[in-house]
Every structure is written in C-alpha cells, then in structure tokens.
Amino acid sequence: MRKPTPIKKIKGGVTAPKGFLAAGIHAGVKPAPTLDLALVSSEREGPIAGVFTKNQILAASVVLNQRQLKKKTGQAIIINSGNANACTGPQGMADAKEVLDLTAKHLGIPKQAVFVGSTGVIGRTLPMSPLRSGIPQVITQLSRAGHTLAAEAIMTTDTHSKEIACQAKIGRQVITIGGMAKGSGMIHPNMATMLAYLTTDAAITPHALQRALTQSVDDSFNCISVDGDSSPNDMVLCLANGLAQNPLITHGTPAWNTFQTLLQHTCESLALNICRDGEGATKLVTIIVEGTKSHREAKQIGQTIATSLLVKTALFGEDPNWGRIIAAIGRAGVPLNPTHITLKFDEVTVVQEGQRVSTQADHRAQQVMRRKELTLSVSLGKGAGFHRLWTTDLSYEYVKINASYTT
C-alpha cells in the first residue's frame, strides 16, 4: 500500500505556482462594472492538457482549443464571460481567432501558445469592440495578486468565485497547483457550463499531464450534477511551466501518482465548490452506490438519483420521501432484485432488503435531512461496482434564477 500524499492547502489561486500572473477586468461584454475578461499567463511556455464538453454542439472556443492542443504546449489563456460565442457559425470562429491573435500579439508570444474560453448566452456573436480594447488593457493588469479578479471575471450565475491552491512534495521539491473555476447552474457529468483553469509549476511531460488531468476530471468535475444539462462551452485546461524544477514527471511513476493525487484534490475541491454554489442550492448531497455488478451500473443508478426532480425537491423540502429514491433506482435501467436494496441517509438505514425499516428510522432520517451536507448510500448486494457522485437539492431559487436568464 502506498502512503497517502500529504497535501498542503495554501492561499491563492492560479498564480500560486511559480511564474504565473493573472488579471480580470471589465471590458464591456457585460454591463459595467461587472468583470468579464480574464487572463492567465505563464512566464514561459510549457505543457498544457485539456478536457472538453461531450456536447455535440461545440462553442468556437472549444473547437479552437482542441486544434491548439495538438501542439501540447501553451503559455496564456484568455477567457470572457457574458457571451458563450456558441451557435455563431463562421463569424463566431473568426471572432474567437481574433481574440486569440490579439492576445498573442499584445503579449508578444506565438499564436500557438494562446488558449481561449467563453461562457454566457448562446447564439449571439461576440461584441468585438470591447474585446479589442479590453485585451491590451487586461495585459497591463497582470500580477501575482490578479488571481482574485481573474476568478471573478469568469463568473456568470455564480454567487461567489472559486479558487484553490495546493502543494505537495516530489522528492525535495515542492510543487504547486493553483486553480479557478466557474459554474453553478447546468452542472452535470461531462462538465456542463463549467470552466476550470489549472496552473502548475511542476515539470511534467505533456502526456503525463494529460493522463493526470483526464483521470482527475473523471473523478471530480464529471461526478457533480446540479441539473442534468450540459453546455457547448465546458472545458478544463491545465497549464504547466516546470519552474518547480522537480525531476521531470512521466506517466505511471510514483511522482506521477503524487502529482495526480494533488491535481485530483484540486479538481475535487473546485468541483464541490461549484456544487455548493449550485443555482439556488441549499444542500450538498453525496450519493454512493455500491454492490452493483459494474462501475457503469453504479454510475447509471447514481446519475438517475442525482438528476431526479422528485428526489431533488424532496431534499429541498427535507422530506424523507425515500420512495422517490427507490423509484429512481428502479427506472435507472440496471437489472436488480428489489428485495436486495438497502438505503441509508447518513448513518440511518431506512430501507433494508427492499422494505421500510421502521417509523422510527423514517423520523431519524428526517433529522438527517436537516443537515446542510448529507450522504445517501444505496447498496444492491450484487457485486463490487461502486460510484460516488454529488448533487444538490432543487429550490424555489433555482427556478427563479433560471426562468429569466437571457431577458
């Protein structure tokens, strides 16, 4: 057995690793004075890895980054909020390229080293005039302290910005990972309307970085579900610059394990922060499904529970209406024996072998439901399949926020 990696949480965000600067300004995509343009920049080019939305409708920024990623190195990321630049056709692609070109030009770095991000309303072309003046301006604001404003500038319906920085040791060298994320509504496996930008000073090969990022995203961002929707714009990028001067990390080594653990911790922390900020969410609920034949089955059941409107409203109402959870399990499309189902609300077992335990257990479950964070555990007694994911409740506030987003 491996010793757990000691992880140290430190203050800061994307500029916590050596050699990174950031800035966030109001450029004019959104009404003043809301911040709407963020820049993250490294003092030197290095490996970059990316994970993108699985939606088939892709925003210009996603298409462009996927092309840029072929070179596997990068140096700067420019992100606007307030407009998704999705479903905007050839004009949208031309606009995204212009943003990229202007950023490269004003930073004095190659075009191939710049990545872009957009989030906001779909179907409207980018307002280019504020971006043309905003890009040189955001560059003048780059600083170590700029991580805070950068994290604010990528927000849309978020109620607060999300940042994190963590360190671990690889041999004698301390490596740092910093991150910022945007997301609250439309959060679902496959990263719905979610942007996350991670930076690290670790020295790592592009391949090792991509493998670490893919695995970390799978077990973090792809395990949160607020409302089951997904967007054309979602992405996670991780930019490395090697300034920690650790021995180069390659895939599958103990050092890679340490790095991946640190990266996953960073991603999980941002993902849970997004979940807690789920639009109008009042509760963070962990769902654990075990005892299925396969991981796939556990995931299928978990996601059916996590996205059930009736389960989510019952969580909001603190109503231990576990029949809705059982009904969700039953329609998840996984063959099962109903008399093997066990269901727990935190420490309280409410269903044992498919039947209600007692009135007392229901009452105790109702107490558990008053908690701000709780765990629903489902066991099916069929095999070793396991999946864990997170969801939120569904409140009046959710409907209010989402009923009139564009108008």
Next chain:
Amino acid sequence: MRKPTPIKKIKGGVTAPKGFLAAGIHAGVKPAPTLDLALVSSEREGPIAGVFTKNQILAASVVLNQRQLKKKTGQAIIINSGNANACTGPQGMADAKEVLDLTAKHLGIPKQAVFVGSTGVIGRTLPMSPLRSGIPQVITQLSRAGHTLAAEAIMTTDTHSKEIACQAKIGRQVITIGGMAKGSGMIHPNMATMLAYLTTDAAITPHALQRALTQSVDDSFNCISVDGDSSPNDMVLCLANGLAQNPLITHGTPAWNTFQTLLQHTCESLALNICRDGEGATKLVTIIVEGTKSHREAKQIGQTIATSLLVKTALFGEDPNWGRIIAAIGRAGVPLNPTHITLKFDEVTVVQEGQRVSTQADHRAQQVMRRKELTLSVSLGKGAGFHRLWTTDLSYEYVKINASYTT
C-alpha cells in the same frame, strides 16, 4: 387512403359505455372527507388488456394484475389512493390479495375477474381496516352517475379529476369508450405515477384489445413528460364487455383500425389532460422532432429537450433562451451536424442551419412564449425520423408541491 374515423365526444366517463357502473367513497386511507376508494364494475365479464410501468420496482397491485391478466378477462377494478402499497414486501402482497378477495366476495364474482390499483406514498403498508369496511360500502354506491366520484377517488396531487367518453360507429353499431385517469407529477414516458382505467362496450377479442391498448398508450401516455420520473404503480387497464353487440373485432381488420383510433383519441385526451395538470405547470408544450435517421433518434432528442430543467424553467419564465434547447439537442447522444439544425417556436424560426436567424425573430419568439400552449419544432435534415411528445414548464409551484409531499 382511409377515411378518418368520425369520433363523437360525449358526456360522462367510465360508465358511458353500456353495462358499466362506478363509485367513489371516502374509506379512510386519507384523512376525511377526501375520497380514496374507487370501484368500476361491468355487468358481465369480458376481455381486459393492460399496460404497466417499466420501473423495476413493482407495486403489489402491478404484480397482482400481471398475474390476473393471464386469463385475459375481467369484470371489476378496485383502486385506492393515498397509499401506493409499494416496497411493502410479502405483507403488501397479502394486503393487495385481501383487497381483491373482498371485492370479489362482496360483488359475488370470481376472484379471477378482479383487478386492483393503488397510488400514493411508497413504503407504507395499506391501512386494511378502513379498506375492509370500505369495500362493501363502495359496492353499495355503484351507479351510472358514480363515474364522477370514482374519478375523484383516484386523485393524489391532481388539481382536478380527468374523465372522457367518446363514440364511433362500427358498421351500424355505436361503440363507446369511457375513461378516467390520475396523474400530474412524476409523469414521463413509461407512465410515471399514472393510472388510467378505460371501459368499452365494444365486442372485441382479448388479443385485439391488447394490441389496440399497447399502441394507443405508446402514442399518448408514453409521450407525456412532466418531470422525468416514473413510479412502481403505473398502469392502464381497458375492460370490455361486448354489450354494443357489434360484430366481434379482431386484430388488423378495418373495424380494429376504427376501434384503435377511438381508443387512442381517448388516451391522448386523458394524457394531455394530465400534462395540463402537471404539478404547478403553467404551459403545455408540444415538442416535434423530425429529420432524424430513425424514430428512436427523434424520440431520444425529444425526451432530452422535454426533461431539461433549463429548458423547462426558460419556458416558465417565457424566456426565448433557445441556446438551452440547442444544448439539449447536442447532448442527447444522437450523432448530428450542428449546421443542419432548424428550430421553431410555433410559426417563428429562431435557428436556421445552426445559426440564429435575427434579433427580430428572437423578439417574435418571446411573444410566442407567452402562449399557454405552444409547439417547439426541431428539424435535423438527416432523414425521415419523427417523434412528437408533450411536456410542461417548471414553476415555483412545482417545487412547492413536491418539496413536502409525505410530511
């Protein structure tokens, strides 16, 4: 081309066809004076057909009816509301059998001719004492006028009861189909928490009746989606008694086509009534998906749109945020070319070949969204696949109703 079947809508419900009586009483499953026990009874035994929930967790009533259905004939249906008798184990099955036995005994008909239904909270055993006294009592109330109270007695969160009766001619004989349904929340393809009981005086073989019912339910009840959940209790039963004295209808004949058209019309009318009564729904939205390679693809896209929380809240907010519909199309798991998507709100095209039409079109779409009933049409330009389904918006009221159902 076949001439369309002239359908005449008449007053009444399950007792409109010849030879049927019904009643609804307060037995004591729910607090007084709410009605909670319904009975439908035919003066003679006849063919019966059934369609049941696809949830793997089955209520005792569903398991029992599936067994009873092997004989393919029936004479009476007894239904309680206020308790689903699901996840209640062997006790639940014993209770359902006792309800069936008592009904048969007091009606003086064979046990094999009785069918049962339950709807309400999951996981609690049936309160048998009120049912033991209620069953003889509901029998004394049987009458032609009793359809109204029967339709009320099967309600749970419904805001109004749902009944219909229609007639058509087969040769010179008039045949009548009557029906009542229960459902508002948890409505989804595969009949979530939905009960419908249909009666007919048509003379028809059990096989022809089952084929007609299966097809009618597929194109009506299975095309409505309020919140994507499904329950262990859902069923549609159709009981025939042959008293219209038409020549016996067999499958695949012109007379069968007429009967099936009439039955589908009845089912569709009840289904739309359920949809309009969607918990806290303010709008009835028809979704049409066409131009896919197959019906399956069209259905997949339609259901993804119909169950998207973000689409449903935008409908409630009358916000023409069509980006959410596009995003739902993109994550439906159907291969597509985004530049071939056309999207219309009633007569207004907002997206043509994957791109926004104009600001004016968006404004006109916003006018369309104020309508109580509207149609979203998606065209993908790939093939002849077609599916039509119905959904509702998601309102504050939905959350309110569902946040505290058991408590």
